[in-house]
Amino acid sequence: MMKKLFLYTGIVALLMLLFTFKSARASGILLEGLGTRAVTMGGAFIGLADDSSAIYWNPAGLGRLKGSEWASGVYSMSTFIRDRNSASNLYPYQQNPNKGDIFPRVYPTEPTRFNNEDEFWPSCATIPAITAYKNFENFTMGGGIYAIGGNYSKWNDSLIDSTNANIDAAIRASMAIVAFNVSVAKKVTDKLSLGMGMDILYARIKGSIDKNYRGSSDPQQLDYEVRLESESDGMGLQGTMGILYEFSPQWSIGAVYRTGAKFDLNGDTYARMTVFGPDGKPITNLEEESDHHHEFVFPPSWGIGIAYKPTPRLTLATDWQRVDWTKFNWPFGNIHYNNPGVLLKNTVIDPDWYPSNGYRFGWEYKYTSRLTLRGGYCFEDSGIPGDGEDITLISIGNPIQYANVGFGYKWDIWNLDFMLGTMWGDSSGGVSHRCYDLSFTFTRPFGGESEKLPGSRATGGIETQQSFFYKELNIAPEYFLDEGHLKFRDVDAGTSLGFEYFRIFSGEYGDWLTTDLQVRFPIMGHRKRALRNAYANFNLNFDFDQKELEDILTTETMDPMYEIHNAYANFKLNAGRSNIKIGHFDVPFGLEPLIDTHSTLLQTQATKNIGFKKDWGLSVNGALPSFNYEAAATLGCGGTTKIWRKDGSYLLSGRIGTPTSEDFQYGFSLLYGRVLPALYDDYLFKNTLNRKRVGLDSQYSTVHISSRGKLLMERMKTATC
Amino acid sequence: MSSLFEVDYTLPKYQKWQLETQIKSFINDLEKSGSDDTTMTLGVSCKLTNEITLRANYIHDFNLRLGREGDILGSQLCYYGF
Numbered sequence: 001m002m003k004k005l006f007l008y009t010g011i012v013a014l015l016m017l018l019f020t021f022k023s024a025r026a027s028g029i030l031l032e033g034l035g036t037r038a039v040t041m042g043g044a045f046i047g048l049a050d051d052s053s054a055i056y057w058n059p060a061g062l063g064r065l066k067g068s069e070w071a072s073g074v075y076s077m078s079t080f081i082r083d084r085n086s087a088s089n090l091y092p093y094q095q096n097p098n099k100g101d102i103f104p105r106v107y108p109t110e111p112t113r114f115n116n117e118d119e120f121w122p123s124c125a126t127i128p129a130i131t132a133y134k135n136f137e138n139f140t141m142g143g144g145i146y147a148i149g150g151n152y153s154k155w156n157d158s159l160i161d162s163t164n165a166n167i168d169a170a171i172r173a174s175m176a177i178v179a180f181n182v183s184v185a186k187k188v189t190d191k192l193s194l195g196m197g198m199d200i201l202y203a204r205i206k207g208s209i210d211k212n213y214r215g216s217s218d219p220q221q222l223d224y225e226v227r228l229e230s231e232s233d234g235m236g237l238q239g240t241m242g243i244l245y246e247f248s249p250q251w252s253i254g255a256v257y258r259t260g261a262k263f264d265l266n267g268d269t270y271a272r273m274t275v276f277g278p279d280g281k282p283i284t285n286l287e288e289e290s291d292h293h294h295e296f297v298f299p300p301s302w303g304i305g306i307a308y309k310p311t312p313r314l315t316l317a318t319d320w321q322r323v324d325w326t327k328f329n330w331p332f333g334n335i336h337y338n339n340p341g342v343l344l345k346n347t348v349i350d351p352d353w354y355p356s357n358g359y360r361f362g363w364e365y366k367y368t369s370r371l372t373l374r375g376g377y378c379f380e381d382s383g384i385p386g387d388g389e390d391i392t393l394i395s396i397g398n399p400i401q402y403a404n405v406g407f408g409y410k411w412d413i414w415n416l417d418f419m420l421g422t423m424w425g426d427s428s429g430g431v432s433h434r435c436y437d438l439s440f441t442f443t444r445p446f447g448g449e450s451e452k453l454p455g456s457r458a459t460g461g462i463e464t465q466q467s468f469f470y471k472e473l474n475i476a477p478e479y480f481l482d483e484g485h486l487k488f489r490d491v492d493a494g495t496s497l498g499f500e501y502f503r504i505f506s507g508e509y510g511d512w513l514t515t516d517l518q519v520r521f522p523i524m525g526h527r528k529r530a531l532r533n534a535y536a537n538f539n540l541n542f543d544f545d546q547k548e549l550e551d552i553l554t555t556e557t558m559d560p561m562y563e564i565h566n567a568y569a570n571f572k573l574n575a576g577r578s579n580i581k582i583g584h585f586d587v588p589f590g591l592e593p594l595i596d597t598h599s600t601l602l603q604t605q606a607t608k609n610i611g612f613k614k615d616w617g618l619s620v621n622g623a624l625p626s627f628n629y630e631a632a633a634t635l636g637c638g639g640t641t642k643i644w645r646k647d648g649s650y651l652l653s654g655r656i657g658t659p660t661s662e663d664f665q666y667g668f669s670l671l672y673g674r675v676l677p678a679l680y681d682d683y684l685f686k687n688t689l690n691r692k693r694v695g696l697d698s699q700y701s702t703v704h705i706s707s708r709g710k711l712l713m714e715r716m717k718t719a720t721c
Numbered sequence: 722m723s724s725l726f727e728v729d730y731t732l733p734k735y736q737k738w739q740l741e742t743q744i745k746s747f748i749n750d751l752e753k754s755g756s757d758d759t760t761m762t763l764g765v766s767c768k769l770t771n772e773i774t775l776r777a778n779y780i781h782d783f784n785l786r787l788g789r790e791g792d793i794l795g796s797q798l799c800y801y802g803f
Contacts, residue, residue: 473800481792489793591725599799601778602743602762605723704733709726 030301030323032378032402033057034129034146036073036417036441040406041362042376044317046305047254049244051443052131055142055183055197058256058305060242062133062140063185063193070132073417073441077125083431086114087155087169103169103211107221109162110213114169116157124152127176129441133183142183142197149177149298165216165223173207177298183240191246199238201261203296206231214276222283223276232267236298250309260300260327266293271343290339297327299383303358312366319360325353325383356381358400372408377401382425400425404437412625413575415443444574467503472520474498474599496520500566500598512572518565518598565598565614570621577622581632584616584643588630588655589669590695591708609693611677612638615651628667629656636688637676647688649676655695663702669695723747737768741778759783772802 035053038045045053049061052071088101089112095101105112131144156170178201185195207230214223238261244254268291275284303321310316330351337344358380365373382400404421423435474496478489498520505513568583586593587610597603597613606613617634636649650673657667671693699708727743741764750756764778780793 468803470801470803474797475799476795476797478796479794481794486794599774599801601764601776601795601797602727602741605725605745605747608747608758609723704731705728707726707728709724711722711724 030149031077031125031127031147032075032421032423032437034131034144034148035071036075036406036419036439037364037374037408039075039437039439040374040376040404040417040419040421041317041364042360042378042402042404043321043358044305044307044319044360044362044376044378046242046256046303046319046321047244047252047307048305048315048317049242049254052133052142052144054185054195054242055131055133055144055181056146056148056179056240058242058244058254059142059183059185059195059197059240060193060244060254060256061185062142062183062195063187064244064246065133065140066135068132068134068446069443070130070446071441071443072128072130073439074126074128075437075439076123076127077423077435077437078120078122079124079433079435080118080120081431081433082118086117087157088113089159089167089169102171102209106213106224107161107163107165107216107218109165109216109218109221110167111159111161114157114159116155119155121152121154124154131181139184139186142181142185144179144181146179146181147176148179148199148201149175161216163216163218163221165218165221166212166214168210168212170210171207172209173205175203175205177201177203179238185242193244195242195244197240197242199240199261201236201238201263201298202233203236203263203265203298204231204233205265205267219278222278223280225272225274225276227272228269229271230267230269230292232265232292232294234263234265234293234296236261236263236296238298252307253305254307255302255304257302258300260324261298263296263298264293265296266291268292269337269344273343286343288339288341288343290337290341290344292335292337292344294335295329296334297329299323299325299328305360314366315364317360317362317364319358321358321360321380322355323358323383324355326355328353328383352385353383354381354385356383370410372410373405374407375403375405377403402435402437406439412577413444415445417441417443466506467501470500470502472496472498472500472599474520476601495523496563497523510572510575514570514572516566516568518567520563520565522563574622577624579621581619581621581630582617584614585619585632586613587615587634587651587653587671588619588621588632589653589671589693590655590667591697591699593630593655594657594660594665594667594697594699595708607677609695610638610651610653610671611636611675611689611691614638616643617651623659626659627656628659630654636673638678646676647674649674649688651675651691657697664698664700666696666698669693669697671695722751739766739768740764741766755784758785760785772800774799774801 032039033043033045034056035051037051038053038057045057049058050064052069054061054065087103088095089103089105089110090101092104095104103114127147129144129146131142131146133140133142153171153173156168159167161167179199180202181197181199183195183197185193187193209228210226212225216223239259240256242254242256244252246252268289270289271287273284273286274282277283301321301323303319305317305319307315307317328351334348336346340346358378360376360378362376363374367373379399379401400423402421402423404419406417406419408415408417417440419437419439421437423437424433426432476495479486480489498518500516500518502516503514504511564584566585568581568585570579570581572579587606589610591604592606592610592613595604604613615634615636615638617632619630619632621630622628631654632652634651634653635643635645636651637646651671652673653669653671655667655669658665671691674688674690676688696711697709699706723746725743725745727741730740732738732740741762743762743764744760746757746759748757760780760782762778762780764776766774766776768774776797776799778795780795782792
């Protein structure tokens with residue numbers, strides 16, 4: 001009976017400790033910061049704060065920015081941790097929660113320490129971030145979504161005690177604190193900027209702890225199993241205030257204060273303890289579950305930074321930052337249950353953290369107009385008592401140091417910032433950490449400096465609309481020579497009336513939409529002959545069945561009431577570099593999208609090469625400084641008024657070529673699909689053709705001469721003849 | 722295999738006039754002789770006004786698998802303007 005009581009008491013104590021403290025010890029501290037560029041510079045960014053990450057470092061920096069910008073990136077940390085003592089396994093009365101004792105010892109035959117001393121957590125903190133700002137002359141608005149704290153822990157081990165019992169222990173925990181930020185800054189004078197921001201913080205914590213003891217050769221040492229699961233989340237509010245003063249173009253100084261936040265986290269906890277008899281059946285099973293809430297204090301912090309630009313290419317920066325961890329507590333260190341019980345007890349524990357000071361240094365060098373090199377170093381206290389760490393924690397030892405290097409590369413209007421770094425720390429308790437960090441951020445500026453970049457279509461805030469309405473008349477008779485006599489050719493598909501409505505929509509930053517509609521109304525036509533002509537001109541790798549052809553041609557075909565040629569909307573995105581076109585347009589293959597044959601006699605070989613000249617679908621197209629491109633997915637049956645697929649038709653096509661502004665142009669095209677060749681709305685065949693084509697084309701123009709040519713290869717077969 | 726070659730020449734002294742030539746060839750079967758459709762077009766255009774263009778062309782086929790009536794003389798009067 002005494003043995004059983006001892007066991008019971010020991011397990012209850014174990015659960016209390018697990019829940020009241022240790023499950024929370026897998027939570028973490030602040031991350032390195034926001035923005036690849038700023039983090040690469042060691043976080044020495046309070047005095048610089050000249051990109052959208054200023055919303056975190058110093059919102060006053062937004063006041064100096066022009067135009068607008070958005071940035072999106074990812075920070076990822078992989079951690080190697082070594083605890084020379086591994087996790088403890090002590091009697092409850094021996095445990096000190098502040099020293100990281102998680103698993104209590106129940107039987108004297110159990111070892112006092114586990115063996116697993118090393119853990120590697122790849123990508124244990126992988127965090128995306130989005131930030132943006134926009135300047136409105138006298139003030140600048142900014143905002144973003146990013147994580148300011150978060151960690152991950154995963155540890156497990158198995159032991160065999162002196163009675164050959166298996167002891168399995170494991171802990172899993174994750175925590176994330178995400179900020180939804182809104183900031184505003186004002187440039188008070190040419191030298192002074194003030195800024196403030198508000199972070200709506202959302203925290204989510206989830207964890208589990210398990211310990212199993214089984215198979216002892218001592219019949220008095222019963223098997224036992226404990227499990228704890230807990231999950232909670234909640235929101236808090238943090239304010240940020242900043243000031244930035246530029247003494248000169250070379251020197252600037254900034255200061256920031258963050259209020260910290262108090263969270264009221266709510267969730268539920270499940271705890272279970274089971275003791276098994278010699279026959280393996282439970283003799284005691286205690287289960288408790290309760291909703292809970294706890295106050296979690298996220299620490300206030302403040303800092304001062306200086307930035308110095310000795311040359312236009314070089315920037316040096318240094319910061320001092322202080323985080324007041326004295327008010328910090330772990331979420332589960334201050335917990336209240338709605339239904340407390342034997343296992344789930346209300347708890348308040350102070351982890352005895354202390355304020356930390358951080359010293360940060362960074363540099364940045366503009367190597368070329370496109371390439372910028374940068375690096376940084378940080379040395380700071382962790383705020384964690386040295387003996388308060390163990391292998392179940394991700395938190396870095398005291399002091400924390402990290403060194404980062406990286407680069408920024410400007411490609412066209414995009415900026416890519418990339419960083420590699422390492423972070424390390426050793427605690428007095430024999431725990432050492434080594435982290436490997438990777439971060440990258442894509443930045444896209446609008447307006448401001450971006451207006452100076454080649455290809456920018458900014459119009460200085462003038463919103464315009466240009467529209468053109470063309471009327472069209474074509475009279476195009478054809479004659480043929482028959483034994484020296486000129487006779488009227490009874491094939492006419494070109495005499496028509498029509499119109500074209502072309503419109504460009506422009507906004508603050510230039511054109512954003514181009515639309516075109518070409519419609520023709522045939523005046524006179526001889527459809528059967530036109531169809532016959534189309535058959536005759538169409539490429540087939542098998543012989544014509546003349547009778548079948550005649551049968552088709554003798555069926556009634558009506559001239560269409562109208563024909564739709566161009567009918568598309570081209571949405572300009574990314575300053576014309578990645579547009580989206582939808583509608584009826586030239587298939588981007590060979591010279592087709594480059595030559596306007598709408599009102600000319602000389603036509604391309606579109607019917608033979610593709611099956612039609614225009615098709616309904618969607619394309620992505622753009623004009624970049626060094627090349628143009630277009631890739632399209634279309635219906636594959638080219639109808640003018642019929643907007644649907646037929647016989648499983650589809651067409652994928654694309655062309656990449658040199659800019660159309662150059663005298664000598666060349667391009668490369670690919671086409672793949674299952675097409676149904678058509679003349680206007682008349683399909684030439686009953687079944688689709690599989691087409692695979694590759695093409696080369698070129699054009700050369702001078703003042704008086706323009707020449708063009710193309711060479712196309714094809715592999716084609718009928719799909720379902 | 723298909724190929725196209727086209728040259729436009731604007732007369733320097735009479736810039737309303739343009740001479741055009743185009744050669745189109747489509748070889749339907751590379752392993753079979755005479756399987757090509759090859760034509761040549763000679764053309765001339767005169768821009769009467771900014772909106773009105775008069776064109777004429779002459780199409781000669783070197784080889785067409787299905788044949789045609791004969792060489793073709795085409796013409797076009799095109800109005801295209803606001």
